[in-house]
Amino acid sequence: MTAYLLKRLIIAALTLVLASMVVFAVMEILPGDPARLMLGLNASADQVEMLRNQMGLNAPLVLRYLHWAGGLLSLDFGRSYTYSVPVIDLVRERIAVSLPLALIALALSTIIAIPVGVFSASRQGRAGDTLAMGAAQLGVAVPNFWFALMLIYLFAVWLHLVPAGGFPGWGAGIWTALKSLILPAVALALPQAAILGRVARSALIEVLNEDYIRTARAKGLPYRAVLWRHALRNAMIPVLTILGLQFAFLLAGTIIIENVFYLPGLGRLIFQAITQRDLIVVESIVMLLVAAVILINLLVDFSYAIVDPRLRGRQ
Amino acid sequence: MTMRVDLPEETIAGVLAKALGNRSFLIGLAITLLIVAVAFLSFVWTPYDVTKLVIADKTQAPSWAHWFGTDHFGRDILSMIMVGARNSIAVALVAVGIGMGIGVPLGAFAAARGGLADEALMRVNDLVFAFPALLSAIMITAIFGPGAVNAIIAIGIFNIPVFARVARAGALAIWPREFILAARAAGKGMTRISIEHILPNIATLLLVQGTIQFALGILAEAGLSYVGLGAQPPMPSWGRMLFDAQTRMVTAPWMAIFPGMAIVITVLGLNLLGDGIADILDPKSRRRR
Numbered sequence: 088m089t090a091y092l093l094k095r096l097i098i099a100a101l102t103l104v105l106a107s108m109v110v111f112a113v114m115e116i117l118p119g120d121p122a123r124l125m126l127g128l129n130a131s132a133d134q135v136e137m138l139r140n141q142m143g144l145n146a147p148l149v150l151r152y153l154h155w156a157g158g159l160l161s162l163d164f165g166r167s168y169t170y171s172v173p174v175i176d177l178v179r180e181r182i183a184v185s186l187p188l189a190l191i192a193l194a195l196s197t198i199i200a201i202p203v204g205v206f207s208a209s210r211q212g213r214a215g216d217t218l219a220m221g222a223a224q225l226g227v228a229v230p231n232f233w234f235a236l237m238l239i240y241l242f243a244v245w246l247h248l249v250p251a252g253g254f255p256g257w258g259a260g261i262w263t264a265l266k267s268l269i270l271p272a273v274a275l276a277l278p279q280a281a282i283l284g285r286v287a288r289s290a291l292i293e294v295l296n297e298d299y300i301r302t303a304r305a306k307g308l309p310y311r312a313v314l315w316r317h318a319l320r321n322a323m324i325p326v327l328t329i330l331g332l333q334f335a336f337l338l339a340g341t342i343i344i345e346n347v348f349y350l351p352g353l354g355r356l357i358f359q360a361i362t363q364r365d366l367i368v369v370e371s372i373v374m375l376l377v378a379a380v381i382l383i384n385l386l387v388d389f390s391y392a393i394v395d396p397r398l399r400g401r402q
Numbered sequence: 403m404t405m406r407v408d409l410p411e412e413t414i415a416g417v418l419a420k421a422l423g424n425r426s427f428l429i430g431l432a433i434t435l436l437i438v439a440v441a442f443l444s445f446v447w448t449p450y451d452v453t454k455l456v457i458a459d460k461t462q463a464p465s466w467a468h469w470f471g472t473d474h475f476g477r478d479i480l481s482m483i484m485v486g487a488r489n490s491i492a493v494a495l496v497a498v499g500i501g502m503g504i505g506v507p508l509g510a511f512a513a514a515r516g517g518l519a520d521e522a523l524m525r526v527n528d529l530v531f532a533f534p535a536l537l538s539a540i541m542i543t544a545i546f547g548p549g550a551v552n553a554i555i556a557i558g559i560f561n562i563p564v565f566a567r568v569a570r571a572g573a574l575a576i577w578p579r580e581f582i583l584a585a586r587a588a589g590k591g592m593t594r595i596s597i598e599h600i601l602p603n604i605a606t607l608l609l610v611q612g613t614i615q616f617a618l619g620i621l622a623e624a625g626l627s628y629v630g631l632g633a634q635p636p637m638p639s640w641g642r643m644l645f646d647a648q649t650r651m652v653t654a655p656w657m658a659i660f661p662g663m664a665i666v667i668t669v670l671g672l673n674l675l676g677d678g679i680a681d682i683l684d685p686k687s688r689r690r691r
Contacts, residue, residue: 098525098528101525102528102532105525106529106532113541113545117545227669228667228670230621230665230666232628233644236647236651237658237659240658244651335534336534339534339535342536343536343629347648361540361543373533376534376537380531380534381532
């Protein structure tokens with residue numbers, strides 16, 4: 088197993104390095120001079136040149152990459168051109184909205200999808216299964232931001248149960264803050280739950296056809312116990328794979344959903360940074376999200392080994 | 403001559419009979435044809451001209467004159483949805499074309515060569531998968547500016563590893579088969595075998611993945627246009643219409659309801675179609691799903 092984990096770890100590290108090169112290269116070919124941007128149009132060429140030297144913009148490409156990448160490793164992302172504060176401070180403030188949102192959505196999606204998948208698989212072909220999978224088919228087709236608009240209309244405009252948007256900050260009390268994350272989380276979670284539910288169902292059906300399930304039933308275990316204990320555990324690999332992929336989708340999804348609900352998260356920040364051409368902020372957020380995706384996939388690979396003991400013996 | 407060893411007893415009549423008995427295929431096909439027909443119809447006829455602003459008619463609720471109501475410029479929502487269908491279909495179709503055109507040869511090549519080429523391709527795949535589609539779209543737009551073409555490129559790039567993976571997995575399963583050995587014995591090269599024998603046998607897989615990516619492309623395009631990175635006004639697009647609707651949810655909810663339903667119905671239709679094709683052409687998939 089150590090060899091398997093080591094290989095995954097090396098691949099993840101390699102992907103991360105390549106990704107950082109891609110991001111750096113993209114930012115390099117972008118038009119616009121950050122020094123000129125900071126000083127304004129009235130600055131003289133000498134002033135701009137001085138600042139460029141100060142910011143290290145005139146150093147050779149490789150050095151600049153190493154400096155930037157080295158900074159990333161020590162969580163020093165540089166300073167925002169427009170806000171004039173360290174990028175890490177901006178990110179820390181915004182991640183306090185985005186990360187809880189993605190995690191709540193992930194939890195919601197799992198809590199809904201697994202029971203639905205189990206329910207459907209155990210009633211394969213019957214009315215309940217058809218109904219649940221029909222609903223899932225519909226759920227997969229719904230764009231989360233449209234669903235978000237419909238939720239706002241129903242729960243905020245009509246019923247006045249939750250705020251239609253904005254975020255009071257965690258300082259306003261956990262419950263008040265959570266209340267404004269409920270609708271965004273539901274909007275993110277339901278379409279993902281539909282996908283996950285379908286995967287869970289098909290994985291379970293596959294497992295339920297296995298011989299060892301028949302054996303478990305034959306030795307007198309009740310159906311419920313077989314379903315939840317034996318079948319579900321063995322169906323976890325495809326479910327975990329999708330769950331990992333979904334976290335990436337959820338992180339990206341927060342970018343759009345935050346704009347629907349006016350939440351001050353990473354997604355809003357990246358759009359503001361793009362319009363203000365605050366490249367170092369864009370670069371940092373993209374890198375952060377990519378790193379998160381790679382890390383999650385690595386964790387999923389590791390979790391295979393925990394869920395499926397057979398993998399532990401293999402390389 | 404190509405060999406289709408995977409479907410020995412399948413006749414065209416047999417496949418047709420199965421198709422006519424498959425509910426999700428029929429419903430999916432009907433919806434897809436309807437949307438495509440509407441898109442084509444919009445070239446020659448729409449109830450109202452979508453380029454003309456009629457301020458006197460602005461934000462009207464649905465009525466007999468305007469079935470789906472009007473937007474804040476007095477444009478007919480139904481007409482805009484019809485024209486928007488063109489944009490959605492075009493973007494998603496070209497993005498699938500990019501993904502298939504580049505991804506399938508790459509995947510087939512990796513499967514045929516194996517070894518280092520295969521390993522390299524899989525690592526590049528990992529790299530692209532590390533960038534969520536929306537994120538790469540944001541970066542691409544940051545460089546080239548927003549627009550429908552850049553949306554296509556962004557979605558297309560994300561499709562490449564998807565098709566490469568499917569083609570590679572499919573091809574790897576075909577290569578050890580006896581008829582491939584026969585073809586090699588007959589002196590055919592790697593490229594010829596890939597084109598003549600591998601490709602026809604993974605066509606079903608690619609077709610099913612194609613409909614899935616088509617549906618995802620429509621969702622992605624809507625998302626990009628919604629955040630202003632896709633089609634630019636005055637070109638009507640479903641995502642853009644939802645963006646315009648957002649601040650008017652209280653006064654004109656129909657501006658959001660109908661374009662959204664157009665997206666849901668289109669994506670639903672394509673997904674049903676894909677499921678149906680998978681069922682009809684690959685009996686094994688019935689058990690799996």
